[in-house]
């Protein structure tokens with residue numbers, strides 16, 4: 001499904017009001033992100049029909065699930081959706097296989113429905129005969145996800161599915177979620193208040209704050225919005241989709257390409273062509289006006305400043321875009337990992353990869369930085385999220 005999702009809800013709990021008007025992508029992972037009490041779960045429950053907003057409109061995959069003006073409200077059990085909660089809630093007296101088949105029977109589908117792809121995606125094929133009390137928390141949650149997917153829903157809703165797991169279990173399940181989200185062709189709405197989870201999974205980000213959504217958009221673009229607290233945070237970062245392009249064993253380096261360029265990372269064991277997410281913290285990015293020649297930093301790239309915000313603690317937060325790069329981007333063709341290609345002159349801001357740099361206010365003043373200026377960024381460190 002690729003039709004956008006339209007979700008408009010107004011609901012008043014007295015002390016809390018939900019008022020959102022969103023158009024969300026019909027594919028990929030949309031993360032609803034915000035602090036505790038900002039209304040993420042309430043919004044998800046409205047989408048599921050578990051909560052009825054007095055004023056609401058919801059269209060998914062061309063089907064209207066709610067239109068309060070026309071008196072339409074499709075009850076939850078008639079909505080083609082999968083819902084995964086914080087707790088797996090498996091039936092303790094049934095095996096994993098019986099738990100998976102239970103949901104199918106309820107909606108009248110054959111228990112013989114082909115689950116093999118789902119079992120393989122979630123790595124749970126070997127657990128089918130186990131009882132839930134003999135599973136780890138991470139395994140239980142993977143079964144809960146499989147149970148939701150077995151119904152072949154048109155949308156998957158996930159409400160903090162990792163919140164009840166400890167750090168080790170979260171790390172164990174995240175790669176499954178990343179893979180699942182890449183291979184599913186239904187949209188996923190995923191609620192979390194954990195920044196790393198959001199960075200790892202989101203394609204599209206909806207920021208929630210006090211029942212409203214002050215910003216939403218593609219991940220990198222929304223993370224670098226200067227009018228949002230995320231960009232001003234000490235841990236502000238952007239996330240780029242990259243692809244492994246080559247390894248330089250002699251120097252223990254891996255080269256990755258992104259839309260229009262390439263950078264080097266500490267050696268990372270993955271096959272050429274593997275897609276990854278690269279996180280770049282704003283504090284690891286510095287700015288120079290001239291192309292530096294005598295620098296130990298390997299990753300130096302041309303960029304254009306698209307905005308600057310100063311905070312009250314002597315920092316400047318610089319928003320940049322790396323324009324499209326001309327020519328072949330295969331790093332194997334480059335003479336060195338730090339080679340800089342010429343930017344395509346007519347590619348404007350917003351078309352390339354967004355980046356943030358946190359520098360001192362004094363540096364910004366000394367360099368006379370301003371919007372529209374062409375500069376070079378030095379990227380001192382990156383981390384792979386997958």
Ligand SMILES: Nc1ncnc2c1ncn2[C@@H]1O[C@H](COP(=O)(O)OP(=O)(O)OP(=O)(O)O)[C@@H](O)[C@H]1O
Pocket residue numbers: 013016034035036037038039040041042043193
């Ligand atoms: N049925 C209800 N009646 C009254 N108030 C409610 C009800 N459900 C939720 N609330 C209130 O609505 C607000 C938003 O709650 P919600 O659970 O949607 O937030 P959240 O962003 O998901 O938070 P968390 O991350 O802690 O789960 C909270 O202040 C909560 O107390």
